[in-house]
Amino acid sequence: DQGFEVDDSSLTQAVSTLRKMLKDSTKSPEFVKTVPKRGYQFIATVERSAPLSSSDQSMMTEIAENDVEPILTFAHTTTTEDIASETIELTPITKIQETKVEVEPTITPVLASTNNNKWLTFSLLLAAFIMPILVLTFTNPAESEFRTLAEVDGVKVQSPINHLDLSSWLPAIEKCVLHYNTNHTGMLKPPEVIATGGQT
Structure with missing residues (x-):
């Protein structure tokens, strides 16, 4: 006991x-x-x-x-x-200590929700992968338009249309292109030079 x-x-x-x-x-x-x-x-x-x-x-x-x-x-x-x-008064339960417990089995559709979650996750990952590819494929960057400032030793000197006029810099640009072409001939010679903004 x-x-x-x-x-x-x-x-x-x-x-x-x-x-x-x-x-x-x-x-x-x-x-x-x-x-x-x-x-x-x-x-x-x-x-x-x-x-x-x-x-x-x-x-x-x-x-x-x-x-x-x-x-x-x-x-x-x-x-x-x-x-x-501390004293706590415990109440008696009963004279007979047997319990009858009936449990009703419940069937929950766990498999269906797991399957739905799997497809949802898969479709979200697929969309996240395809979106950047679609953006790169269907959007073309705006092509820049250039104006030709001069041609030095067979090399075009160009400037973007939306930039400031670089006519004042033209003698310095021509000197740089000639110096570069003396050290880089043949395949290393550039077909064009793009000059952008400058400071006065």
């Missing part, structure tokens, strides 16, 4: 598993109540589902004669200070 001892973590895990199986909320429990700093208390009403057998009847008679009411209480290990400092 001494029972057995377990540590706090295994007791907490066992009660948590029991609550999950019974779908019992910790906020408003129907089966197992947490008693602060003491442990757990079984609070459900119990009804016998089958008639008493002869051995059960003798046991019930013995319980009735001794006027003992069993209480199912799971407790954490406590110190004598905790016991002395």
Whole structure:
């Protein structure tokens, strides 16, 4: 009749598993109540589902004669200070400690939602991959228009139309092109030079 001892973590895990199986909320429990700093208390009403057998009847008679009411209480290990400092009156459960729990199996359409999520993810990734390709394919950058400023040693010197007039820079540009062409001949010689803005 001494029972057995377990540590706090295994007791907490066992009660948590029991609550999950019974779908019992910790906020408003129907089966197992947490008693602060003491442990757990079984609070459900119990009804016998089958008639008493002869051995059960003798046991019930013995319980009735001794006027003992069993209480199912799971407790954490406590110190004598905790016991002395607070007293909680535990209410008896019932004389017979059997429960009849009926669980209705519920079938949830998890597979269909997972399948839908897979297709949604795939289509979003495909769209993210195709969008940049479509933008690059169907949008052409505006072609710049150039005006020819001069031709130096067979190389056209051009300037964008929307830039400032570079006529004042033309002697410096011609000198640079001639110097470059002396060091780079043949295939290295540029076909054109594009000059953009300058400072005066």
